[in-house]
Amino acid sequence: MNPRDLPPNPKFAVVGAGAIGGYYGGRLAQHGRDVHFLMRGDLAAVRKNGLTLRSGDEVVRIENVNAHAATSDIGPSDVVIVALKTTSNLDLEKLIPPLLHDGTVLLTLQNGLGNEEFLAGRFGAERVIGGLCFVCLNRVGPGVVEHYGHGTLSIGEFERAPLPRTRAVVRKFQQAGIEARLVEDLITERWRKLVWNVPFNGLSIAAGSITVADILADEGLHKLTRDLMAEVIGAAARLGHAIPMSFIDEQIQRSLVMGPYKPSSLIDYDAGRTVEVESIWGEPWRQAVREGAEVTRLEMLYFLLKRLTSDAGS
Amino acid sequence: MNPRDLPPNPKFAVVGAGAIGGYYGGRLAQHGRDVHFLMRGDLAAVRKNGLTLRSGDEVVRIENVNAHAATSDIGPSDVVIVALKTTSNLDLEKLIPPLLHDGTVLLTLQNGLGNEEFLAGRFGAERVIGGLCFVCLNRVGPGVVEHYGHGTLSIGEFERAPLPRTRAVVRKFQQAGIEARLVEDLITERWRKLVWNVPFNGLSIAAGSITVADILADEGLHKLTRDLMAEVIGAAARLGHAIPMSFIDEQIQRSLVMGPYKPSSLIDYDAGRTVEVESIWGEPWRQAVREGAEVTRLEMLYFLLKRLTSDAGS
Numbered sequence: 152m153n154p155r156d157l158p159p160n161p162k163f164a165v166v167g168a169g170a171i172g173g174y175y176g177g178r179l180a181q182h183g184r185d186v187h188f189l190m191r192g193d194l195a196a197v198r199k200n201g202l203t204l205r206s207g208d209e210v211v212r213i214e215n216v217n218a219h220a221a222t223s224d225i226g227p228s229d230v231v232i233v234a235l236k237t238t239s240n241l242d243l244e245k246l247i248p249p250l251l252h253d254g255t256v257l258l259t260l261q262n263g264l265g266n267e268e269f270l271a272g273r274f275g276a277e278r279v280i281g282g283l284c285f286v287c288l289n290r291v292g293p294g295v296v297e298h299y300g301h302g303t304l305s306i307g308e309f310e311r312a313p314l315p316r317t318r319a320v321v322r323k324f325q326q327a328g329i330e331a332r333l334v335e336d337l338i339t340e341r342w343r344k345l346v347w348n349v350p351f352n353g354l355s356i357a358a359g360s361i362t363v364a365d366i367l368a369d370e371g372l373h374k375l376t377r378d379l380m381a382e383v384i385g386a387a388a389r390l391g392h393a394i395p396m397s398f399i400d401e402q403i404q405r406s407l408v409m410g411p412y413k414p415s416s417l418i419d420y421d422a423g424r425t426v427e428v429e430s431i432w433g434e435p436w437r438q439a440v441r442e443g444a445e446v447t448r449l450e451m452l453y454f455l456l457k458r459l460t461s462d463a464g465s
Numbered sequence: 466m467n468p469r470d471l472p473p474n475p476k477f478a479v480v481g482a483g484a485i486g487g488y489y490g491g492r493l494a495q496h497g498r499d500v501h502f503l504m505r506g507d508l509a510a511v512r513k514n515g516l517t518l519r520s521g522d523e524v525v526r527i528e529n530v531n532a533h534a535a536t537s538d539i540g541p542s543d544v545v546i547v548a549l550k551t552t553s554n555l556d557l558e559k560l561i562p563p564l565l566h567d568g569t570v571l572l573t574l575q576n577g578l579g580n581e582e583f584l585a586g587r588f589g590a591e592r593v594i595g596g597l598c599f600v601c602l603n604r605v606g607p608g609v610v611e612h613y614g615h616g617t618l619s620i621g622e623f624e625r626a627p628l629p630r631t632r633a634v635v636r637k638f639q640q641a642g643i644e645a646r647l648v649e650d651l652i653t654e655r656w657r658k659l660v661w662n663v664p665f666n667g668l669s670i671a672a673g674s675i676t677v678a679d680i681l682a683d684e685g686l687h688k689l690t691r692d693l694m695a696e697v698i699g700a701a702a703r704l705g706h707a708i709p710m711s712f713i714d715e716q717i718q719r720s721l722v723m724g725p726y727k728p729s730s731l732i733d734y735d736a737g738r739t740v741e742v743e744s745i746w747g748e749p750w751r752q753a754v755r756e757g758a759e760v761t762r763l764e765m766l767y768f769l770l771k772r773l774t775s776d777a778g779s
Binding site: 450 | 668671672673675683685686688689761762764765766767768769771772773
C-alpha cells in the first residue's frame with residue numbers, strides 16, 4: 152500500500168477508548184466502518200452492552216463493538232486513532248507496534264503540543280497525522296459517552312501539506328456524520344487552540360476551581376487571560392506560526408457566551424484525575440523558551456500547575 | 466508636649482490586641498509601663514485572667530491588665546500601637562480620634578505597604594512612625610500569645626530621619642526585654658521584608674497550601690521565588706529604595722534552614738481568616754506599576770491571590 156493513500160475501506164484501531172476515542176470511533180462504527188477498540192476498564196461492559204453515544208435527546212446504541220483487551224488481538228490496521236491521555240504516552244511504545252504495517256497512519260487526537268513529535272520519534276514521522284477536537288465530550292459511564300454542542304474535528308499532516316490519505320481520513324469522518332475539515336498547517340492549529348486552553352484551563356485550576364464565566368468576571372484574571380493569550384501568540388509567531396492579535400478578542404467574545412463552563416482540565420482536576428500539564432503548558436513553555444520568546448506568565452502558570460497537580464499537591 | 470519628644474513615662478494604647486498587639490503591649494505592661502488595650506472578643510477573659518505570654522518553657526502571666534471595650538474609655542495617649550489587621554484599616558478612622566492629643570505618636574506594627582500612608586492621610590504625617598516585626602507570634606487562645614524564636618522589632622519614622630521620640634520609643638521596648646532597633650529608612654525596611662513575604666507568603670497559598678521547604682524543594686517554584694524577589698528589588702529601586710541583588714541569596718539561605726515553616730498568610734488562609742492581600746501584594750504592585758517597574762509575576766500572583774482569598778473563592 153502507498154503510505155500516501157488509504158484503502159477504500161480502511162481498518163481503524165482506537166487506542167484510548169475514553170470520551171474522545173469512544174465518540175469518534177463509535178461514530179465510525181455506527182456508520183459501518185471496520186473499527187477495533189482497545190479497551191481496559193470498560194471491556195466487559197462494552198462487549199455486553201456495546202457503546203452508547205448521547206447527544207442531547209438523541210441516543211445511539213452501537214451493538215457488536217469490536218472490543219479487545221490487547222492491541223496484538225487487533226493486529227495491523229490502516230488508521231490508528233490515538234486518544235490516550237497524554238500523561239500515558241509512554242504506554243504507546245508497547246501498544247502501537249502490533250498495529251503497524253508499512254502504510255499504517257497514526258492519527259493523534261490528543262491535547263496540546265508534543266504528541267505528533269512523540270509518535271514521529273518512535274514510529275516514523277511519515278506515519279503521523281493529527282487532529283484537533285473542538286467539542287465537549289464526557290465519559291459518563293462504562294461505554295457511555297455524552298456529547299455537548301457541536302464542534303469541528305480539524306485534521307492535518309505533521310510537518311507536511313495534506314496528502315491524499317489526509318483527505319481520505321477527513322472524508323471517512325464526514326461520512327460518519329462528523330463535522331471534519333482539513334487543515335493546511337496542523338501545528339498552527341494546535342497553537343490556536345492553546346491560545347484558549349493555556350489561560351482558561353490553567354486559571355480555572357490555579358484560581359481555585361472556577362469557571363470560564365468566573366475568570367472573565369474577575370477584573371484581574373480577565374486581564375491575565377488576555378496577557379497569557381498574547382504570550383502564546385507571541386511564542387507561536389517565534390516558532391513560525393502566525394496568529395493575528397485580533398484572535399484574542401475573538402476568543403474572549405466566544406468565551407463570554409459560554410457561561411459557567413468548566414474546562415476539561417478543571418473537570419479532571421476536581422475529579423482527582425491526572426491533568427495534562429506537560430502537553431498544554433510544559434511543552435509550549437519549553438518550545439517558547441528555546442526560541443527566546445517572552446513567556447513569563449505561561450512559565451509561572453506552568454510551575455504552579457505542575458505543583459498543584461502533583462501527587463505532593465493537595 | 467513637643468511632638469518630637471516623648472514624656473519619661475508615656476501612656477501607651479494598643480489598638481488591635483491580637484498576637485502582635487498582645488505580645489508587644491504585654492511585654493511593656495510586664496515591665497511596668499502604663500499600657501491600655503482595646504479588646505473585643507478577649508475582653509472578659511483578659512479582665513479575669515490577664516494576659517499570658519509563652520516563649521518556649523517560659524510562661525509569663527500579666528495580671529491587672531488595663532483592658533477596655535472602647536478607645537474613648539482609654540482617652541488621649543502618648544503612643545498608640547496600631548496592630549490591627551490591615552484588612553480592618555477603615556475601622557481606625559473611628560478608633561483613633563479618642564486617643565489623640567497634640568503630641569500623640571502613632572506606631573503601626575502592621576504588615577506590608579500603605580499603612581503609614583493611611584495613618585498619615587487621616588491623622589497627619591508628623592504623628593506617624595512604623596515598626597517591622599521579624600518574629601513569629603500566634604494567638605493560641607483568649608489573651609494567650611505564643612512566641613517562637615527570636616526576632617527584632619525595627620522602628621523608624623515615616624518619611625523622616627529618626628527623631629528624639631523615635632529613639633525613646635525604641636528604648637522603651639528595649640527596657641521591656643524586646644530586641645528593638647532604630648532604622649534610618651523605614652520604607653526601605655518594608656521593601657526588604659516584602660522581598661521575602663511576596664514570594665513565600667504568596668506561593669504558599671497559590672501553590673496549594675505548602676510550606677517554605679516545599680516551595681524551595683520544587684524546582685519551578687524555587688526559580689519563581691527568586692524571580693519574584695528580583696521583581697520586588699527592582700520595584701523598590703525604582704521607588705528609591707536600594708536593596709542589593711545579593712539579598713536574594715541571603716534570603717534563600719535563611720529560608721532553607723526554616724524547614725516546613727508556614728508563612729503567616731498561609732496560616733490565616735488555612736484557618737479561613739482574611740489574608741492581607743492588599744498590603745502585601747496589592748499596594749507594592751500599584752506602587753511599582755505607577756513607577757513603570759516590570760512586575761509581571763507580582764501582578765499575576767496578586768490577581769490569583771485576590772481571587773483565591775475572596776469570598777467568591779473556595
